Amino acid sequence: MAISFNIEAEIRTDLGKGASRRLRHAEKFPAVVYGVGKDPVSITLDHKKFLHNLENEAFYSHILNLSVDGKEEQVILKDLQRHPAKIAIMHADFLRVSATEKLHLRVPLHFINGDECPGAKEGGLVTHSVSEIEVACLPKDLPEFLKIDLSSLELDQSVHMSDITVPAGVELVELAHGAEHDQPVASVHMPRGASEAEEDEAAAAAAAAAAPEAAAEEGGEEPAAE
Secondary structure, three states, X not given: OOOOOEEEEEEOOOOOHHHXXXXXXXXXXXXEEEEOOEEEEEEEEEHHHHXXXXXXXXXXXXXXXXXXXXXEEEEEEEEEEEOOOOOOXXXXXXXXXXXXXXXXXXXXXXXXOOOOOHHHHOOOEEEEOOOEEEEEEOHHHOOOOEEEEOOOOOOOOEEEHHHOOOOOOOEXXXXXXXXXXXXXXXXXEOOHHHHHHHHHHHHHHHHXXXXXXXXXXXXXXXXXXX
């Protein structure tokens, strides 16, 4: 079943810092909705309900149904300001969406089969360079996430942005800037400590192999003539 998010909001007429503090005492917080050629509207949201929505990863990359005093419109969460020290939302920005206008939105990356790739089986460590990526698409094509299969990743190999399979109608914004922006998103390498340990073991083995030869050469030397 497809996930849907419905947000209830009220128009906010009492503006300013003092008004925002009063809202937070009432367990609400301020927000604004703008876009598609319409005037921005200041709104008020329920803090507790909104925090519950934020627990779902899909909320950040979904078309949201926003109802403002009973009038519904579709939006995306464009910006979020959190309190630096407390679990609290200070402000949110919502962008109205149009069925005919492309969106630019960051969606999460889901990496699968990393533990099963050949590089990991050889003792390599799989690392992820990024956890989300910006896409451009019409609202109807917006993916909830992009899946990246690492099952064929060999040791010392990387998966780049250009390797990501995207649905029809979806573009990766970074790649539109040129090939030099085709950055790695995941790779597998031997852990640094393991590499150093292997080098130490190899050096020790070489030294051990050389020791008998050196001893034999010393033992076979003739005393110098007087």
